[in-house]
Amino acid sequence: MASEGEEDYVPWIRQFCKLFGHDYFVAVSHEFIEDDFNLTGLSSQVPYYKEALYTLLDYQVDTIEDVKNGGDSNNKNNNNTKPGKPKHELPNRVILDSSAELLYGLIHARYIVTKAGLTEMAGKFERNEFGSCPRYYCDSMHLIPVGPLDISGQETVRLYCPCCNDTYVPQSLRFLNIDGAFFGTTFPGLLVQMFPEIENQCRIRLNKYKNEEFGLRLFGFRINEKSMSGPRVKWLRAVPETADEIAEYDKCELRLPWGEGDDADEEIEDDEEDDDDKTMASE
Amino acid sequence: MTSIPADQYVTDTSTDITEYWIDLFLGIKGNEYFCDIDDDYIRDRFNLTGLAQEVSHLSLLVDLITDAIDMDNDDRSDENRKNTEHDARVLYGLIHARYILTLRGLTKMFDKFRTGDFGFCPRVNCELHPLLPVGLSDQPRVASVKLYCAKCEDFYNPKSNRHAVVDGAYFGRSFPAMFLLNYQQAIPVHSKQTYVPRLFGFKLHEYSKLDRWRQLQRLKLEDRLRKDNVEIDDVQGGFETSKKESQGP
Numbered sequence: 267m268a269s270e271g272e273e274d275y276v277p278w279i280r281q282f283c284k285l286f287g288h289d290y291f292v293a294v295s296h297e298f299i300e301d302d303f304n305l306t307g308l309s310s311q312v313p314y315y316k317e318a319l320y321t322l323l324d325y326q327v328d329t330i331e332d333v334k335n336g337g338d339s340n341n342k343n344n345n346n347t348k349p350g351k352p353k354h355e356l357p358n359r360v361i362l363d364s365s366a367e368l369l370y371g372l373i374h375a376r377y378i379v380t381k382a383g384l385t386e387m388a389g390k391f392e393r394n395e396f397g398s399c400p401r402y403y404c405d406s407m408h409l410i411p412v413g414p415l416d417i418s419g420q421e422t423v424r425l426y427c428p429c430c431n432d433t434y435v436p437q438s439l440r441f442l443n444i445d446g447a448f449f450g451t452t453f454p455g456l457l458v459q460m461f462p463e464i465e466n467q468c469r470i471r472l473n474k475y476k477n478e479e480f481g482l483r484l485f486g487f488r489i490n491e492k493s494m495s496g497p498r499v500k501w502l503r504a505v506p507e508t509a510d511e512i513a514e515y516d517k518c519e520l521r522l523p524w525g526e527g528d529d530a531d532e533e534i535e536d537d538e539e540d541d542d543d544k545t546m547a548s549e
Numbered sequence: 550m551t552s553i554p555a556d557q558y559v560t561d562t563s564t565d566i567t568e569y570w571i572d573l574f575l576g577i578k579g580n581e582y583f584c585d586i587d588d589d590y591i592r593d594r595f596n597l598t599g600l601a602q603e604v605s606h607l608s609l610l611v612d613l614i615t616d617a618i619d620m621d622n623d624d625r626s627d628e629n630r631k632n633t634e635h636d637a638r639v640l641y642g643l644i645h646a647r648y649i650l651t652l653r654g655l656t657k658m659f660d661k662f663r664t665g666d667f668g669f670c671p672r673v674n675c676e677l678h679p680l681l682p683v684g685l686s687d688q689p690r691v692a693s694v695k696l697y698c699a700k701c702e703d704f705y706n707p708k709s710n711r712h713a714v715v716d717g718a719y720f721g722r723s724f725p726a727m728f729l730l731n732y733q734q735a736i737p738v739h740s741k742q743t744y745v746p747r748l749f750g751f752k753l754h755e756y757s758k759l760d761r762w763r764q765l766q767r768l769k770l771e772d773r774l775r776k777d778n779v780e781i782d783d784v785q786g787g788f789e790t791s792k793k794e795s796q797g798p
């Protein structure tokens with residue numbers, strides 16, 4: 267057990283951020299964590315919540331192992347003096363560690379949508395610490411971490427590109443077990459809203475390539491739509507360019523302007539239903 | 550086993566010890582996307598039409614690639630040998646771009662595609678769909694090799710830096726189109742799913758608008774295809790298209 271006052275003591279949060287694969291995290295301030303309001307609702311989501319909270323604030327927390335060791339060696343005089351819990355209610359080291367990490371992650375997701383957290387994450391974004399978009403036409407646009415869900419333990423962290431509006435799996439294996447909920451569904455949208463410069467960076471890239479340049483060629487020729495191997499998802503990356511397209515885009519303000527009572531109408535309703543389901547699921 | 554000193558290696562002994570030029574080339578880090586080209590193809594002068602402009606001493610290079618000569622027994626200067634080796638690699642790349650458009654070459658690339666030798670699409674909605682190498686230009690020294698995903702129909706940068714120095718011309722602009730034309734079974738189901746950023750559960754307005762416009766483009770495409778007798782089939786994970794069965798026998 268590290269004795270207090272040791273010079274090479276590293277605070278829990280700083281240590282956490284240095285761990286393998288934790289490169290996307292910023293250090294949440296103690297001030298933020300100590301404000302109960304910011305932790306509303308978390309106590310029910312984290313086992314040994316109190317102990318976990320004390321751990322990440324660098325208070326000494328007893329575990330089953332500590333009590334055993336303390337009892338065995340008489341050299342440590344401070345260990346058992348606290349009027350702590352009965353032995354059977356103490357967490358073991360492994361459970362406490364994972365609880366502390368879970369709690370920190372959930373707090374982190376809340377912190378990065380506050381002004382202070384957002385600013386720190388913006389710095390990481392600017393320094394390209396989340397990596398660049400792998401899509402060639404996005405011209406190394408910086409990525410933004412995002413969780414597919416806000417519920418922990420479900421999905422791993424993904425990366426959002428504000429230029430192609432799509433999400434990607436991190437390139438390095440080290441991020442493949444980082445919980446997406448520790449970054450949350452709201453973060454990229456908020457970052458883009460708060461820092462309009464990001465949209466400028468995207469616009470420059472979007473203007474660089476025209477829709478027509480995308481797609482395959484065979485000996486210089488584009489593949490015809492009617493061909494079985496013709497393009498099917500050009501729409502996915504399309505951006506309104508011509509006057510007609512821009513006019514059409516403006517009609518998409520509130521609803522999809524498609525179909526007047528014919529077959530196609532049904533399809534749209536289906537799509538919108540799907541959308542609602544997704545909204546519910548992510549809440 | 551008796552070992553033979555390196556300087557006594559002779560290519561025409563056809564022992565197991567001989568290291569073929571092509572095998573060595575394919576083993577170089579960064580060359581994972583290349584397939585091996587048949588000697589017959591390389592030796593057929595017809596297939597090399599026009600390449601004499603790109604490299605000098607074409608015949609010598611062909612001999613080197615096909616192990617008809619051995620550079621270790623060469624008495625030319627180190628500098629000279631290094632240049633020759635470099636030119637041989639360029640030539641192999643340029644022949645490769647042509648070879649992979651032939652039936653034999655396509656078959657070899659199909660096997661590599663199936664084993665995921667070209668990596669997998671990083672896009673979440675593509676669910677690790679295997680990629681294909683592609684050049685943005687058929688001209689050498691224009692752009693490094695890129696990867697094409699047939700599911701999202703988009704181009705990606707290779708993940709590893711060692712591929713950033715591989716010339717895209719060694720794969721060519723036409724390869725994925727030729728590949729999919731020949732292996733229609735490799736045309737995947739296309740997802741309709743898109744991503745719209747959210748704030749506290751609500752989709753951001755500007756992004757929803759763009760997303761709606763894109764969905765509109767998709768519906769218009771489906772309409773055009775139906776008029777051209779192409780069937781749109783909604784299947785699990787998205788949609789696929791097929792030629793409408795003609796009436797009668």
Ligand SMILES: [Zn+2]
Binds near residue numbers: 404429430432
């Ligand atoms: Zn992108």
Ligand SMILES: [Zn+2]
Binds near residue numbers: 672678
């Ligand atoms: Zn893809």
